[in-house]
Amino acid sequence: DAGVIQSPRHEVTEMGQEVTLRCKPISGHDYLFWYRQTMMRGLELLIYFNNNVPIDDSGMPEDRFSAKMPNASFSTLKIQPSEPRDSAVYFCASSFDSPYEQYFGPGTRLTVT
Amino acid sequence: GDSVTQMEGPVTLSEEAFLTINCTYTATGYPSLFWYVQYPGEGLQLLLKATKADDKGSNKGFEATYRKETTSFHLEKGSVQVSDSAVYFCALTLNRDDKIIFGKGTRLHILP
Numbered sequence: 001d002a003g004v005i006q007s008p009r010h011e012v013t014e015m016g017q018e019v020t021l022r023c024k025p026i027s028g029h030d031y032l033f034w035y036r037q038t039m040m041r042g043l044e045l046l047i048y049f050n051n052n053v054p055i056d057d058s059g060m061p062e063d064r065f066s067a068k069m070p071n072a073s074f075s076t077l078k079i080q081p082s083e084p085r086d087s088a089v090y091f092c093a094s095s096f097d098s099p100y101e102q103y104f105g106p107g108t109r110l111t112v113t
Numbered sequence: 114g115d116s117v118t119q120m121e122g123p124v125t126l127s128e129e130a131f132l133t134i135n136c137t138y139t140a141t142g143y144p145s146l147f148w149y150v151q152y153p154g155e156g157l158q159l160l161l162k163a164t165k166a167d168d169k170g171s172n173k174g175f176e177a178t179y180r181k182e183t184t185s186f187h188l189e190k191g192s193v194q195v196s197d198s199a200v201y202f203c204a205l206t207l208n209r210d211d212k213i214i215f216g217k218g219t220r221l222h223i224l225p
Contacts, residue, residue, distance in 0.1 A: 004156070033212075042217040043157075043202065056212060091156050098209045100145065104156025 002026070004105035006092050012111045018080040021108045024073055025094030033093040033102060034067055034077050043091075048099070049075065082112045115140045117216035119203045125222045126193055134188040134219050136177075136203035144205040146170075146179055146186040147213065151200045160188075160201070195223045 005024040013019055025032050033048040047057040052069045060067070064083070069075040079086055089109050093102040120135040138144060145164040149157040161170030166181035175190045186203060203216040 043215050045212055045215075048212055050210075093156065099206060099211065099213050100147075100162065100209065101159050102157070102213065104158065106154075107156055 004092055004094055004103055006090075006105040006108050008108060009106065010109050010111075012113065013082055014113055015083055016081045017112075018078065019082045019086075019110060019112075021077040021090050021092075021110070023075045023077070023092030023105060025075070025092070026096075026103055027073065029094035029096045029103070030072070031095040031097075031099055031102075032069060032075050033091075033095075033099070034075070035091040035093065035104075036088045037091060037107070038088045046077070079110075082110075084112045086110060087112050115144070115205065115207060115214055117203050117205055117214060119201075119216040119219050122200075122218075122220035123222055124219060125224065127224050128195055129192045130223075132188070132190040132193045132197075132221070134201055134203075134221070136186045136188065136216060138184050138186065138203075138205050140184075140205060140207060142207050143181075144207050145209075146177070147204040147206075148175070148177055148186070148188050149202040149204060149215070151202065151218070153199070157202060193221075193223050195225050197221060198223045 007022045034046040046059045047067045049069045067077045089107045091107045093104040095102045147162045148160040150160045151157045161172040163170040163179040169178045200218045202218045
């Protein structure tokens with residue numbers, strides 16, 4: 001079975017540009033999570049969904065960040081406008097029935113210059 | 114609030130050495146506890162878990178015992194290998210439907 005799929009794997013963009021990160025969870029999983037990882041702040045939960053509904057978005061840094069899950073097999077994380085401090089690795093993870101055992105994707109490394 | 118504290122890294126050991134990575138937690142209730150591992154260039158993956166006091170989680174030679182009296186969940190392995198080099202995250206959740214709270218991670222280097 002395919003794991004969690006994220007695209008792109010690497011993104012380099014200029015400050016002020018819009019960035020869209022994509023995630024396809026494992027088929028049948030009903031929880032989806034977006035995390036950000038940096039050396040300074042470690043691993044941060046940004047938002048998570050259950051059955052396509054956002055449950056907790058308290059980790060979303062500010063209004064520049066938005067996340068959607070239009071159906072069970074696709075989610076996006078958008079940053080508009082991007083800033084250099086948004087540079088990080090963004091992980092998507094999914095799980096079935098509870099957040100206990102989360103399966104992480106390979107991550108998207110975002111660099112904002 | 115609920116939180117996890119784990120020992121700062123990096124931890125550097127020689128192959129076949131004994132490993133302990135300390136983890137303590139603060140929680141308002143009775144959490145479930147986890148260890149996740151992140152190998153270089155990859156996402157995290159669940160290593161082991163324990164859902165109640167005195168439970169022992171184990172996987173791939175790693176073990177951790179849920180100690181309610183000391184609010185700890187230390188990770189141990191009797192003989193580490195170079196392939197165990199990774200970042201290890203201790204984590205908790207208060208209930209089955211709630212998000213997982215991760216520690217800051219401990220980087221482990223194993224020298225051949």
